[in-house]
Amino acid sequence: MKYRQIKWLILLLPTITIGIWEYVRHEYLLPYLSMEMGNILSPIIVFAVTVIILIKLFAILEGIQEELKTEKARKAALIERENLARELHDGIAQSLFLLSVNLNRFGEKAALETDLDFQKTKQILQRIYEDTRQAIQNLKQLPSQELFSWTKNIQQYLTELENNYPVDIDFQWEIQDQTLSAKEKIELFACIREAVMNVIKHARTNKVWILAKESMHGWTCEIRDQGVGFSIERNQMETGLGLQIIEKRAEAMNWQFSIQRIENETVILLKKEQKIDAD
Known part of the structure; x- marks a missing residue:
């Protein structure tokens, strides 16, 4: 049931209920039910029917609201993931790549290619770069x-x-x-x-x-x-x-x-x- 349909039902339900009651009352119950008793029963019946049906309608309405909140939160999460992936790519990932290039050039100039500490530093930098790239890929993938x-x-x-x-x-x-x-x-x-x-x-x-x-x-x-x-x-x-x-x-x-x-x-x-x- 759509949100607009629920709103119209809530607005029209008391009128429809009292109309049906008055019709049944005058067509079938008038010989058995006095006018005073009928007038007393009218608001009671309208209230009871309205409450019973409105409880179900409100439950449906709350479900729709929860779905909207979930979808809104999901959309916000997707936007944040995209923004974070962009920031990682344009900032940290590119900086790490340039740092790696400069480190390789420095190693060649200083003849450090065989130095164990230099190689270890290169490995650590490469690992950080790969982890960052993997994080970017994970953020770009649409969640289930x-x-x-x-x-x-x-x-x-x-x-x-x-x-x-x-x-x-x-x-x-x-x-x-x-x-x-x-x-x-x-x-x-x-x-x-x-x-x-x-x-x-x-x-x-x-x-x-x-x-x-x-x-x-x-x-x-x-x-x-x-x-x-x-x-x-x-x-x-x-x-x-x-x-x-x-x-x-x-x-x-x-x-x-x-x-x-x-x-x-x-x-x-x-x-x-x-x-x-x-x-």
Whole structure:
């Protein structure tokens, strides 16, 4: 049913109801129903019929409004994705490309092509450039109709990682979408992304576990791997920065954050505990 039809039904429903009642009353009920009783019953019947039908009409109207809000949010998200992709391409990606060209020229002039530190710097720069290009491609791709199914969005992102990197991600998610606010979904997704990329780049392992559970007291999210561990990795500065980013995000959201080594596993834990008001 269309929005305009619903509006007309709401406007005409009392008139139609009282017209039908008066017709039935005068044609069939007049010998059995006094005028006074009929006059008393008229507003009651009109009110009862109007309420019953309007409840259904309002439910349909609310559904239409929700669809409009969802479509509006979806359109806004698409515009933001396009703007962000354009900014990344015109700004960061081009700057990284020019930096790479200048670095290669400098290496040739200074005869640094065989220098290990120089090669490592080139690899890091190339990796950052590739990550940026991949982010641009992801932003340009139209999201599915299930844009607001947050859990499926995570699964899609992890699948893309498995397609682009030699990694196998075991994803076990038991937190309901409605449990998390919009802000929590954004921050938790960013933490998971940072943690998984940290494992891919530094842990020297091809297996990652993401385990999330929900309880009456809140939820927990673990990212596990059986790599070399954060304390003995080669590029500890870059790894430590990634962990600091996760810790800062968790702190801003009042989540608990911890990272520890347990039986040859590195475990990053994010935890939220619900506050229970005392009676």
